[in-house]
Amino acid sequence: MEVLAVCHVHSVWSYDGSWSLEDLGAKFSRQGYRVLMMTEHDRGFTSTRLEEYRKACAQVSSEKILVVPGIEYSDAANRIHVLVWGKVPFLGENLPTSEMLKKVKDAKGVAVLAHPSRKRAWECYEPRWADQLLGIEVWNRKYDGWAPSEQSPTLLDGSGAVPFVGLDFHTDRQSFPLAMAVDIHPNVTEEAVLDCLRLRKCSPRAFGASLGRDLLRKASPALRIAERSRRTVASIARHTKVRSR
Numbered sequence: 001m002e003v004l005a006v007c008h009v010h011s012v013w014s015y016d017g018s019w020s021l022e023d024l025g026a027k028f029s030r031q032g033y034r035v036l037m038m039t040e041h042d043r044g045f046t047s048t049r050l051e052e053y054r055k056a057c058a059q060v061s062s063e064k065i066l067v068v069p070g071i072e073y074s075d076a077a078n079r080i081h082v083l084v085w086g087k088v089p090f091l092g093e094n095l096p097t098s099e100m101l102k103k104v105k106d107a108k109g110v111a112v113l114a115h116p117s118r119k120r121a122w123e124c125y126e127p128r129w130a131d132q133l134l135g136i137e138v139w140n141r142k143y144d145g146w147a148p149s150e151q152s153p154t155l156l157d158g159s160g161a162v163p164f165v166g167l168d169f170h171t172d173r174q175s176f177p178l179a180m181a182v183d184i185h186p187n188v189t190e191e192a193v194l195d196c197l198r199l200r201k202c203s204p205r206a207f208g209a210s211l212g213r214d215l216l217r218k219a220s221p222a223l224r225i226a227e228r229s230r231r232t233v234a235s236i237a238r239h240t241k242v243r244s245r
Helices: 021-030 047-060 097-106 118-124 127-132 152-159 190-198 213-243
Strands: 002-009 035-038 066-068 070-074 081-085 110-113 135-140 162-166 178-183 202-206
Touching (some): 066 190, 097 127
Parallel strands (some): 002 035
Antiparallel strands (some): 002 178
């Protein structure tokens, strides 16, 4: 059975989130998602807060939507971000990425490199991370907009990682038809979802279509034209709004 998971989502448990877990569960369930892969910022978290957060995610989960708790870890420079899911204890803030990834792997967690284009994070990528990263975000709605990251395909080729797509949802402005399709049998549970990810029984979707590596390359030029147009229109709208004040 294939189910759709929306990935890289922040709630009010993150310092910059604006939606409650309950509202997020209702929103994405209505949009046809079966799994909600949360990724709260590590800033302000503790081991105790993580346990409270896990319980809150379990309480919101239902037969309509499974809410999977996760943490987005950042390095001290706030440049490299990694999405982490699984029964991983809270690792702390500002950890060196290599150290953090080793701890995630030791705890049998799942790690995905987030938004490589943000702050040119792709320049900091180290090949030795390849065997500790399940995936790399090839399309992050918040930072990449309407088109995939230009740098992610090169990172994928050198790593063998699974291409991931994520909303980086903080507000409704990041709503977009991106999803990870997960081939799961028979019950939709947190461990079953994580097992599917570990076994690479997952693939990215955009606008309802499979986003394989070949399609990613072929569709990217047209999508980037659309993204440049969107940014131009948004910029004009902002300037018009400022002048009208």
